[in-house]
Amino acid sequence: MKYLQHRTAGGVVPAVLIDDVVHDLVGHTAAVTGAFLASHDHPAVLAAARAGEFVQHALADVTLEPPIATPSKIVCIGLNYRDHAAETGAAIPAEPVVFMKDPGTIVPADATVLIPRGSVKTDWEVELGVVIGREARYLESPEAAAAVIGGYVLSHDVSEREFQIERGGQWDKGKSCETFNPLGPFVVTADEVADPQALGLRLWVNDVLKQDGTTADMIFGVHHVVWYLSQFMVLRPGDLINTGTPAGVALGQPEPKPYLRAGDVVTLEIDGLGRAVQTLAQA
Known part of the structure; x- marks a missing residue:
C-alpha cells in the first residue's frame, strides 16, 4: 500500500x-x-x-x-555504495558509517530546498529511506530486521559539503540545515517491496542525469544496517534510516564541482517509490 x-x-x-x-x-x-x-x-x-x-x-x-509523522530520529549511513566511496576517494568502510540528522529537516517531496547562508557546496543525494515499524533493540541477526521494517520511502539527503567536511567536528552540521531532507511523495509498506536490494535510484539536476544506481550495490544491505543499528541504539516506530547514496554526487565530480545553486531543479526517483521534484532557493 x-x-x-x-x-x-x-x-x-x-x-x-x-x-x-x-x-x-x-x-x-x-x-x-x-x-x-x-x-x-x-x-x-x-x-x-x-x-x-x-x-x-x-x-x-x-x-x-511529508508522508510519515515526524520521526524521533533520522539515522544515516555514509559511504554505503562502493562506487560512491570510490568517487570521493574514501576507503570501503569495515563497518557502517553512522551519523544523525535533525528530524526537523524533513519537508514534503515537492518542497523548496533552501541553500544555507554562506553555502557554496550544497550537494544532492538520492537515498532509499527505511521507516521502522516496530521497536528494535539488539536484533539477533540481519534476517530478524525484516520484521521491524514498516515501509520504504524516497529520501533526499541534501548535504552541505564544506559544513560537513571542512568545518571540523562531526558530519551532522552539514546534514541538518533547514529543508535538507525532502521525503516522499508517499511511503510504501514493506510487504510491497519484494527485495529492497533490487531497486534502481536516479537523480537529475536541471534534467541532466547525475545519479543512476541500484541498491544492489550497497556495501551493507538494508537488513544488515537495521540489525547493526539495533546493537547501538533503540530503533522506535517511525524512525527513519537513510541508507546511503550511489555515485554521481557533486562532491565526486572534477573541478569546478557543480554544486547546487538557487534556481536549480532536482528530480529524483526510486523504483516503486515515486518521483519528487524540488527547486533550490537561497535561505
Missing part, C-alpha cells in the same frame, strides 16, 4: 493512494506512523477505499506533506 499525508484547511490528513486517487483515512488513523505501517489491516483499508468509504481527491489536487 502507498500512504501519504496532505494538508487541508483543517490540518494534515493521512491518506492512502490508489491509482492516483487520494483516499482520506480520517477515522482510521490520526497520522501515517511507523506503527500504523507495521500493524494496520492494509487489505481492509484497500477494501474500504474501493467501496468508496473515504473522501477522495485527485493526487494533482492535494498539497503534499
Whole structure:
C-alpha cells in the first residue's frame, strides 16, 4: 500500500493512494506512523477505499506533506555504495558509517530546498529511506530486521559539503540545515517491496542525469544496517534510516564541482517509490 499525508484547511490528513486517487483515512488513523505501517489491516483499508468509504481527491489536487509523522530520529549511513566511496576517494568502510540528522529537516517531496547562508557546496543525494515499524533493540541477526521494517520511502539527503567536511567536528552540521531532507511523495509498506536490494535510484539536476544506481550495490544491505543499528541504539516506530547514496554526487565530480545553486531543479526517483521534484532557493 502507498500512504501519504496532505494538508487541508483543517490540518494534515493521512491518506492512502490508489491509482492516483487520494483516499482520506480520517477515522482510521490520526497520522501515517511507523506503527500504523507495521500493524494496520492494509487489505481492509484497500477494501474500504474501493467501496468508496473515504473522501477522495485527485493526487494533482492535494498539497503534499511529508508522508510519515515526524520521526524521533533520522539515522544515516555514509559511504554505503562502493562506487560512491570510490568517487570521493574514501576507503570501503569495515563497518557502517553512522551519523544523525535533525528530524526537523524533513519537508514534503515537492518542497523548496533552501541553500544555507554562506553555502557554496550544497550537494544532492538520492537515498532509499527505511521507516521502522516496530521497536528494535539488539536484533539477533540481519534476517530478524525484516520484521521491524514498516515501509520504504524516497529520501533526499541534501548535504552541505564544506559544513560537513571542512568545518571540523562531526558530519551532522552539514546534514541538518533547514529543508535538507525532502521525503516522499508517499511511503510504501514493506510487504510491497519484494527485495529492497533490487531497486534502481536516479537523480537529475536541471534534467541532466547525475545519479543512476541500484541498491544492489550497497556495501551493507538494508537488513544488515537495521540489525547493526539495533546493537547501538533503540530503533522506535517511525524512525527513519537513510541508507546511503550511489555515485554521481557533486562532491565526486572534477573541478569546478557543480554544486547546487538557487534556481536549480532536482528530480529524483526510486523504483516503486515515486518521483519528487524540488527547486533550490537561497535561505
